[in-house]
Amino acid sequence: METQPAVKRFFDRLLPAAWRSNAVTIPVIRLHGAILAGGNQFRPSLSLASAAGAIEKAFAIKGAPAVAISVNSPGGSPVQARLIYKRIRDLAAEKNKRVIVFVEDAAASGGYMIALAGDEIVADPSSIVGSIGVVSAGFGFQELIRKIGVERRVHTAGRNKSILDPFQPEKKEDVERLKTLQLEIHDTFIDMVRERRGAKLAEEPDLFTGLFWTGGKALELGLVDALGDMRSFLKERYGDKTRLQLVSAPRGFLGRRLGLSRIGNGAEIAALAADGLAEAAQERALWARLGL
Secondary structure (H helix, E strand, C coil), X not given: CCHHHHHHHHHHHHCXXXXXXXXXXXXXXXXXXXXXXXXXXXXXXXXXHHHHHHHHHHHCCCCCCEEEEEEEEXXXXXXXXXXXXXXXXXXXXXXXXXXXXXXXXXXXXXXXXXXXXXXXXXXXXXXXXXXXXXCCXXXXXXXXXXXXXXXXXXXXXXXXXXXXXXXXXXXXXHHHHHHHHHHHHHHHHHHHHHHHHHHHCCCCCCCCCCCEEEHHHHXXXXXXXXXXXXXXXXXXXXXXXXXXXXXXXXXXXXXXXXXXXXXXXXXXXXXXXXXXXXXXXXXXHHHHCCCC
């Protein structure tokens, strides 16, 4: 009676771990960095365009009971964050897979918006979580151009086309318009948090003010479900033989050739590099808000 199980165990040992009947494979997606539309070969950014391939590939893995997502982001574009969130939730429903999000250094602002796609959110005790708010930042250069003798000339069709022009004095009505837009985006963010976290949320007056907390405090506030790390959590959940499979966006030989061909002459390379530096400064500012 023991012969068949013994033979099965023998052949199981010959198979790769992912093929063994008692081994669970969990696909892992890394969503790291500032959330910015665009990006280029010099500095790719986190957006739906850059993340969609890996997300689709991870959810297509048959037999996986869940998809694990590593989030490490200080925020950025609320539009791109919500698009990534929506793609994850759509595929989770379509493929009937559980989503477990693991927070590394930070899931703040748009980073936390993405984390809301998880059926469970697990954070490191020292990670930064929250910042449920909306911020806009810029500079005013009107005094600078006056001092260096530059005359600003702006011609518009439509009296609001030059709203918040950094080379003109700030107008009260422009700021009020911007704040109205921010409040609308903030309300959308709050609705997402309430929908996904529901009764788990603690009664905290500062919860939606843009403040952020450590992972330990976020657990008390109901912003996350547990503290821990991905490997330990998943092995405890699915067994010691659980295998983590990192999934990246598919990119074949043709895609690499096309990517290289898009970098043209010296002027184009310089422009792409300049864009990369600007995005690097923007990303650095986002991380600095969190003290990281």
